[in-house]
Amino acid sequence: MSFNAILLAKDANTGFSASLNKINKQQLLAQEGDTLIEVQYSSINYKDALALTNKSPIVRQWPMVPGIDGVGKVVECASGRYQQGDMVILNGWGCGETHWGCLAQYTYLKSDWLIPLPNNLTPYQAMVIGTAGYTAALCVKRIVDFGVKPEPGKILVTGASGGVGSIAIALLAKLGYQVTASTSKINDSDYLTGLGAVNIIDSQTLKLAGKPLQKELWSAVVDVVGSHTLANVCAQTQYGGIVACCGLAQGMDFPATVAPFILRGITLAGVDSVMASYDKRIAAWDLLSQHLDGEILAHIGNTITLTECVDSANKMIAGQIKGRFVVDVNQ
CATH class of the missing domain: 3.40.50.720 (NAD(P)-binding Rossmann-like Domain)
Incomplete structure (x- = not known):
């Protein structure tokens, strides 16, 4: 199995690059984790933009798949915490920095990092929030x-x-x-x-x-x-x-x-969001799911593809955007 992903690379000869690549499952499973997820949407956050443009030393290991956010369907979970088909959300935990993230069609993560997608949010809405x-x-x-x-x-x-x-x-x-x-x-x-x-x-x-x-x-x-x-x-x-x-x-x-x-x-x-506890994450997402309606989220969200990520990141760093950029990783 191979799939599309944004791959960040850096070496002494060629310098920094950010490009759309084909990744195979064996490369992905070499990452530390216990849960394989078929990603539906990711997003571009300011930290992602810094990584995608190499404007700040966000990435600690090379090569790197960026993307600190993701929502998708569990394919398999060795820990037993989630079942096949469960919809889950990732936010933070060093993904896109020291662990491959979610600007890809598949990701391999620790189940402890994940929370269930709230029932009253669609996957797309979850990444408008991100x-x-x-x-x-x-x-x-x-x-x-x-x-x-x-x-x-x-x-x-x-x-x-x-x-x-x-x-x-x-x-x-x-x-x-x-x-x-x-x-x-x-x-x-x-x-x-x-x-x-x-x-x-x-x-x-x-x-x-x-x-x-x-x-x-x-x-x-x-x-x-x-x-x-x-x-x-x-x-x-x-x-x-x-x-x-x-x-x-x-x-x-x-x-x-x-x-x-x-x-x-x-x-x-x-306020730190990267390493916040499971209980804090659940409380925050409960607050969001209870008080943000579809109309407001549609007002905030913009949809892009994997191929548009680098351009959007440059615009974000330049202060030329508003709202949230949701990445449809399958487009």
Whole structure:
């Protein structure tokens, strides 16, 4: 058996390459795992885009099949955790970094990494959500569990036109929160209001160094940008508020002071989706499946093929896309 997959390769003579290749089953089963899955859809996340363009040292082993997300049907499962025909989802666990991922028609994974596809989501909808939406749900859950109610004030979502931002806005709006979207793509206002944003601000207002304490504007923040943006939103968060941080689109640095933490008692909550526990994953996907409807997901999703992955990744790195890119691996 052979199948189509995106293969990333790198060596001293030829340099880096990302291309569509034929992979055989023996090559795939050489990977560590216990569950063979026939993939239906994958997606392009920011981490995938970095790997596909070689813009950051995401890949730790070569060659590599990228794709941190996948949904598909179990072909066989040696652990017995899943049965043949079960529909399962993968998010993270180092796939596309140290283990072959899901930008392929088949993947071989550990059953411990998988969760069942929720009954009220189609496979396509699950990949519109993907790691970006699952990460957004983890952030939203931190905010809800922290005790922030819809009534007290506004919630800010940075990187609003991207995958995490789009799902975060839609989810928060469905839960009754008043959401302000920060984006560099002001022309995307119709897209963002369609998700449920009630106000839109230019992200450039947050990207430069600001004062340690600023006007209190937000009861909570979902930040995917980092760097000066994260420092500024912390400085603008209301007394006792929370900032859920899950990204570094602007940078890994955090040029801030302790002032918002010791004078306003705010909380900076780091959110990791890659190694989150099974229970956290199930809770996040339950939240998503209960509150995101098909119309919203159709508004967010765009479908591409395996051959379009590299081009889409370059556009993502350049900040030229909005929403989520779902990869139909069989087209």
